[in-house]
Amino acid sequence: MSLIKFNNGNNSKSLSPGFNDIFETMFNDSFLSDRMISRVPAVNICETQDHYLIEMAAPGLNKEDFNIKLDKNLLTVSVEQKKESNTQDRQYNKREFCYSSFVRSFALPDSADDAQIEASYTNGMLNIHVAKKDEAKQIVRQIEIK
Template sequence: MSTLMHVPKNGHGAQKKSSFPTWTNWIDDLFDTEHVPTVFSSNYNSGMSMPKVNIKETKDDYFVEMAVPGMKKSDFVIDLDNDILSVSAEHKEESETKEENYTRKEFGYSSFKRTFSLPESINESKINATYNDGILMIQLPKREEAKQKPIRSIKIS
């Protein structure tokens, strides 16, 4: 499960690795599913790698951008269950070629599911999603009380 804030896995992003591998580093690297798919990955052999996600925050909204080229709007399912946003897609493809001496039939299937824990400051009734040029964009508006107020000068009486 992803959150709207990135925290390095096992502190690896915050620490410098020693030039001599330790047993723990070797084990961590062996099972590092972020870079090498293994049988322990949740999306092993699913036919589609997990799409990359950009998350940005403005004063009024959060935006989740997901790179998923080759899909159609109808391939996506976006659900909100309490404070968990789930984005999944499923794509099926079939083609058949018949000629005089042969028949060739190919098919493919791909799917993924990503989930995000949303902060309580999201106005759930105004969440909006668009899909254009291979990018799924989800706008997560903040509640009025969560928006940053402009600086105000206070006069001394």
């Protein structure tokens, strides 16, 4: 979403400068903008010669919190975390890294081998390896010129 600032110069129909400042301040306020940002982990997806890799940054979770399902070619990663009221005498001024629940879905290409999907969670990073079918793997060979 982008906001367009009204600036019509000396036009008599222009809005007052204070009016623009109120809206700019309101939409740039960290309290409001934090609520507007979706609370889902960031994802990197890369492809190698023999597999696809999905990396999801999800710190503060346990591997038991994740639920990974495959339905046809749709891979779905979900988390349903139960809140524990263990504050340990802490009073937070701002708390950002808290995922109570989220769902991310990925459409796998036809070249993905759905029988060979592995997942691991280490140091706040969920890694999902999706193998490619043998016929989809790129074969590199030298072509002789005749």
